[in-house]
Amino acid sequence: MAKTPSGRLSKKTFGIGMSILASVFEKIERITLNSDLMEAWYRMLSDLTDEEFKYSIEVIVKTFKFPPTIAEIREKAKEYSREVELTPEEAWALVYRDIHVYGYYREPVYDDWKLEAAKNAIGWHTLCDMTEETKEVIRAHFMRIYESFRNRQKYAEVSQNPKLASFIHSLARSLAPGSSVPQLENPSTPQLNYADKKTLPK
Numbered sequence: 001m002a003k004t005p006s007g008r009l010s011k012k013t014f015g016i017g018m019s020i021l022a023s024v025f026e027k028i029e030r031i032t033l034n035s036d037l038m039e040a041w042y043r044m045l046s047d048l049t050d051e052e053f054k055y056s057i058e059v060i061v062k063t064f065k066f067p068p069t070i071a072e073i074r075e076k077a078k079e080y081s082r083e084v085e086l087t088p089e090e091a092w093a094l095v096y097r098d099i100h101v102y103g104y105y106r107e108p109v110y111d112d113w114k115l116e117a118a119k120n121a122i123g124w125h126t127l128c129d130m131t132e133e134t135k136e137v138i139r140a141h142f143m144r145i146y147e148s149f150r151n152r153q154k155y156a157e158v159s160q161n162p163k164l165a166s167f168i169h170s171l172a173r174s175l176a177p178g179s180s181v182p183q184l185e186n187p188s189t190p191q192l193n194y195a196d197k198k199t200l201p202k
Contacts, residue, residue: 002197003202008047008048009046009049009052009053010050011042013053014042014045017053018031018038020061021057021060021061023068024061025064025067026067030098045073045176046158051080055076055080056073056074057081059079060072060076064135074108074158078158086115086146087149088150091114091115091118091143092139092142092143093127095119095142096119096139099128103128107124110146110176110179112179112180113149113175113176113181114153114176115146115179116148116175116179117149118142118145118146119142119147120173122138122141122142126138152164152168153168154170156182169181169182
């Protein structure tokens with residue numbers, strides 16, 4: 001039997017996870033009975049680690065009322081390794097605090113590229129110069145920018161689109177040169193050899 005590349009979802013873990021989903025969702029049970037569909041699902045999920053996949057299955061079984069899509073399994077899986085992320089409101093609160101901590105001449109550099117890029121898009125001096133009259137407008141603008149970057153990165157993580165990942169890297173390097181570049185993998189996807197399909201649930 002062909003070995004699963006290191007760091008990728010093993011067929012055994014995939015089979016067990018799909019069996020668990022099938023015991024809860026009738027639609028998933030039908031998928032496990034179709035070898036072509038099982039092959040397609042494994043191919044779309046095989047870049048996940050065993051830990052990410054198991055975490056996703058557990059969360060879905062505990063919280064979903066309806067059968068999950070491949071995209072929803074991927075999205076939940078990526079939560080396993082994703083660092084705690086600031087909401088737009090929290091990101092603004094951090095920058096607003098730092099305006100008073102660092103002042104006009106000591107601009108901070110944030111390790112989170114999304115936060116740094118949103119700050120740079122408005123400009124540190126503009127942020128420091130805001131008044132009570134302009135604060136709400138600037139706050140709303142900052143939060144929209146941050147949320148846009150956050151959504152782009154989240155979609156890139158879930159979709160595993162190489163072009164989108166490359167775009168996110170370029171965006172981070174150009175708009176937040178002092179920050180850490182997001183780690184977005186673009187793995188090639190192995191094909192499931194269904195000579196091994198006995199390892200998957202029937």
